[in-house]
Amino acid sequence: MKLFLYYIGKARDQHANAMAEEYIKRSTRFAKCEMREIHPRRFDPWAKHPSASKILLDPAGRALDSRAFIAIVEKHEREGKDLAFVVGGADGLPEPWRSRADMLLGLSPMTMPHELARVVLAEQIYRALTALRGHPYPR
16 A cells, blocks of 8 residues: 655645654654645646546545544555555645545534645644554554
8 A cells, every 4th residue: 555645836834744744754754655746737636646546635625534534544454455545735636526526524523724634644644654553653
């Protein structure tokens, strides 16, 4: 299993971006992980990762607690299926992408900057991987 965290738009807050990068870097000890900026007109997650599950972050998406998120990662790892997460930019996600997503995930009912959403998602990826390996981090 590989995990991809894609985000639309440049990070305005480099500190937030550095935090997300740090969690992804830590995650690579447990699985192949990658985080990068994308431009919707030049990048199609369905073409790039045809067999991966696409989970798009959306304020109206399904809210999960950490245990449910871990269960999703565990299922994909058990099946050997890649996961591609996409965080929208200031204008959200391209509308056609939302209907094609395998899942719309809402991190919080509160509005937050996309840089912060990226940090929260990267941390949850790290939390899931450490929990699945019995690492003491999630305690």
